[in-house]
Amino acid sequence: MKVNSWNGWDPLTHVIVGRADGTMVQAPEPAVVRDWPEHGFPAGTYGRLPDDMVAAANEQLDAFADLLRRRGIRVDRPEAIDFSRPVSTPDWEQGSMFGCMPPRDVLITVGNEILEATMCYRSRWFEYLCYRPLLGSYFREDPGMRWEAAPKPRLTDASYRAGFWEEYERLDFDEQIARVRENNLVLTEAEPLFDAADIARFGKDLFVQLSMVTNRSGVEWLRRHFPGHRVHAVTFGNTHPVHIDATWVPLRPGLVLHCGEREAEEELVQYFKVNDWEIVSAAPPARSWDDMPKLCFCSPWLSMNVLSLDQNTVCVEASEVAQMELLDSLGFEVVPVPFWDVAPFGGGLHCSTVDIHREGGLEDYFPKRHGRF
Numbered sequence: 024m025k026v027n028s029w030n031g032w033d034p035l036t037h038v039i040v041g042r043a044d045g046t047m048v049q050a051p052e053p054a055v056v057r058d059w060p061e062h063g064f065p066a067g068t069y070g071r072l073p074d075d076m077v078a079a080a081n082e083q084l085d086a087f088a089d090l091l092r093r094r095g096i097r098v099d100r101p102e103a104i105d106f107s108r109p110v111s112t113p114d115w116e117q118g119s120m121f122g123c124m125p126p127r128d129v130l131i132t133v134g135n136e137i138l139e140a141t142m143c144y145r146s147r148w149f150e151y152l153c154y155r156p157l158l159g160s161y162f163r164e165d166p167g168m169r170w171e172a173a174p175k176p177r178l179t180d181a182s183y184r185a186g187f188w189e190e191y192e193r194l195d196f197d198e199q200i201a202r203v204r205e206n207n208l209v210l211t212e213a214e215p216l217f218d219a220a221d222i223a224r225f226g227k228d229l230f231v232q233l234s235m236v237t238n239r240s241g242v243e244w245l246r247r248h249f250p251g252h253r254v255h256a257v258t259f260g261n262t263h264p265v266h267i268d269a270t271w272v273p274l275r276p277g278l279v280l281h282c283g284e285r286e287a288e289e290e291l292v293q294y295f296k297v298n299d300w301e302i303v304s305a306a307p308p309a310r311s312w313d314d315m316p317k318l319c320f321c322s323p324w325l326s327m328n329v330l331s332l333d334q335n336t337v338c339v340e341a342s343e344v345a346q347m348e349l350l351d352s353l354g355f356e357v358v359p360v361p362f363w364d365v366a367p368f369g370g371g372l373h374c375s376t377v378d379i380h381r382e383g384g385l386e387d388y389f390p391k392r393h394g395r396f
């Protein structure tokens with residue numbers, strides 16, 4: 024057993040797959056707005072997702088785990104805790120926790136290190152506990168593993184812009200995108216905050232999306248924490264950015280998948296181009312916003328939330344036919360995996376996993392500098 028993973032495409036041999044058990048529509052808090060009156064959760068209410076949805080999601084998660092095991096990949100699972108419990112710190116009380124379906128949000132492996140992200144939702148403050156049994160066992164099994172946790176955030180009211188959501192939802196698209204570009208969103212800069220899923224790993228380059236859950240101080244903390252890497256803060260033309268892995272997805276050296284609807288900064292595009300990377304636009308998703316599963320807070324672009332098993336093999340949601348055809352035409356073996364029942368629990372095939380071991384070492388895929396990069 025060895026912790027090692029530097030990018031999103033080297034051959035995967037060990038992975039964590041999340042669980043749907045006990046997942047909540049979380050209690051209200053400054054960073055999160057949930058309002059699903061047609062599905063029993065009008066604004067301000069909270070509670071467990073229905074048992075039939077949990078069972079359907081777990082069936083797909085278990086089948087995905089089995090598929091990975093049949094390909095010789097070691098699969099570990101987190102331990103759900105009672106997410107319905109209220110939690111508190113000396114600074115705040117929160118009516119419930121959330122769940123442990125998307126390990127990608129909480130943990131990131133960089134080389135021989137596994138880093139626990141700060142997170143920025145009070146409902147997710149304790150989520151690392153679900154992974155501690157696994158992390159402890161890796162620490163004991165692998166004498167080379169580095170186990171790190173970013174500073175636990177205070178998450179007082181000073182970490183959130185008061186009245187943000189009401190103000191923001193009144194803005195038009197261009198005004199919202201201007202706010203996204205300057206990261207003038209719900210989080211203040213009171214302390215470093217980031218979700219691990221806002222980081223895309225391309226060897227020596229780590230691209231970190233400034234978003235609703237990641238602030239500039241969070242990226243600065245990552246920059247100082249990984250002195251051997253180039254850590255870049257990036258934004259996309261997405262009005263509600265949460266996690267980079269349905270927007271800018273590494274597929275293999277020289278090829279990145281981009282959600283064309285979410286415009287990349289020109290300087291980022293040029294950085295890829297001068298280094299001979301091809302930027303491919305994701306295919307249109309199979310679903311529209313109108314036929315998303317109920318209680319889902321992700322977008323139809325989960326279609327591009329793929330998991331690479333190696334440079335030639337990629338797991339894609341089984342109904343995303345256009346996306347599968349595109350990847351097939353780019354020379355990939357495509358492994359279809361039914362997964363839309365998992366979406367209401369926090370994401371797709373990439374969100375629901377975290378790499379613990381991929382073969383290969385640290386390489387520099389961007390030898391040429393461009394602009395701020």
Ligand code: DAV
Nearest residue numbers: 266269321322370374
């Ligand atoms: O763009 O729909 C997907 C990733 C959520 N963890 C989106 C976000």
